[in-house]
Amino acid sequence: MTAFIFPDLGPYAVEVLSAYAGTLALLLILVAGSVWQGRKTRIRLEEFEARRTAKRQKSTENL
Amino acid sequence: MSLSGAVLPWVTALAVAMVVGGLIWGFFFTPNDFRQGATVKIIYIHVPAAIMGSGTWFMMLAASLVWVIRRHHVSALAAKAAAPVGMVFTLIGLFTGAVWGQPMWGTWWEWDPRLTAFLILFLFYLGYMALWAAVENPDTAADLTAVLCLVGTVFAVISRYAILFWNQGLHQGASLSMDAEENVADVFAYPLWICIIGFGLLFICLVLLRTRTEIRARRLSALIAQERMA
Amino acid sequence: MIGLLIRDLRLAVKAGGGFGLALAFFLIVSVLVPFGIGPETGLLREVSGGVLWLGALLACLLSLDRIFALDWEDGSLELLATSPLPLEMVAITKSAAHWITTGLPLALVAPLLGLLLNLPEDGYLWLVISLLVGTPALSAIGTFGAALTVGMRRGGLLLSLLVLPLYVPSLLFGSMVVSNGASGEAVGTPLALLAAISLGSLAILPFASASVLRVNLR
Secondary structure, X not given: OOOOOOOOOHHHHHHHHHHHHHHHHHHHXXXXXXXXXXXXXXXXXXXXXXXXXXXXXXXXHOO | OHHHHHHHHHHHHHHHHXXXXXXXXXXXXXXXXXXXXXXXXXXXXXXXXXXXXXXXXHHHHHHHHHHHHHOOHHHHHHHHHHHHHHHHHHHHHHHXXXXXXXXXXXXXXXXXXXXXXXXXXXXXXXXXXXXXXXXXXXXXXHHHHHHHHHHHHHHHXXXXXXXXXXXXXXXXXXXXXXXXXXXXXXXXXXXXXXXXXXXXXXXXXXXXXXXXXXXXXXXXXXXXXXXXXX | OXXXXXXXXXXXXXXXXXHHHHXXXXXXXXXXXXXXXXXXXXXXXXXXXXXXXXXXXXXXXHOOOHHHHHHHHOOHHHXXXXXXXXXXXXXXXXXXXXXXXXXXXXXXXXXXXXXHOOOOOOHHHHHHHHHHHHHHHHHHHHHHHHHHOOOOOOHHHHHHHHHHHHHHHHHHHHHHHHHHHHHOOOOHHHHHHHHHHHHHHHHHHHHHHHHHXXXXXX
């Protein structure tokens, strides 16, 4: 197994690292935001449908 | 929904593997370029992001056409879902392009045809998303944004050539091409391709996820409206 | 169709019709530019062509929401939609009315503003020609944008965001005609492309505008 060396970025360390950091940050925001939005919507939908089925059951019980 | 639900975990896993793998390979295990030094490592983000930035718009175009012709609700929602993804990819392309350009060209921004065209594309994404947000009725919004996407595409293509003419004259090739794909050596090309494919898979998984969210949201508001009327 | 055109022209010219506003805005912007970038003659000479095109473009932008707003508010847009006149023709007529009351006057007034901004002598003719040729595209594109945002309460800002990127090709070629003309370089290609954009917009966008109006009138 070859020894792991951090690459020599020379005089461009700031640029390369900030490019990678910025990109990862933007992607993270996008992914996290999408996942969070998705989860929130799914939960709201499930709750709503659960209440709906509960109401339906109640009204058929009274018949 | 069930098909996308079954496929999503696999696409996500593959996307993550390829993006992470490709970037690690590119960052840690490739040499520096003779002219550009370590900044060539930015290519592994810049090129895939740029490709996906414009690729997303074409997907939105196709989805908008499907909506206009066949009125499949999923296609309209898929276009809506894809827009923020495309916008972020374009933004990454612009940002990495500028950061790469600073040491290479000496300025943070150059009105290079590619960067300029990308900036215009970014504005198109903003306008598209703003229109979706501004219209309450979802079907109306779908119709309006679909037409906007179609018209916008025509103008985006025209702008591409106009910008080329504006900055470089019609028949001159780009003198300093950031898109080094044409002449990239194998040692750079392999991780680059992995990153490109990885970003593509990332796009697919995000759009699948977001479209499912849109579908659920639509269903939710339809149910709420139904309740109100009952 | 001519009746519609005359009616719109009459409305625009009446008090509150906004006819003079576009011209006034053009003047004000041209005056503001030296305040922003400095009065140095050499610099102004360099940028005057582009600045004047930009000023004309922004002045066009400001009057866009009037294209359909009045008719939307008093219900006449619905009447127009159900009239025997095809909605596409309505759109073209509206674009024509907008151009006659905005683009055309701006093109004619531009040379005066060129004086303010030290436009080189050879540039004057090309300024007027490029504006005459290019502003119809601005009206056609603007009509499309106005159709998209008709009826929206705060639609003005969204309208600008949607329309300005579409204005880019016309602006690029238009200002190229002026700067090339001013410095004696070839003007033919950008002028031809500018004309192509105007003609293409007038040919195709009324269909898009009409379909969008139908959606909004549902």
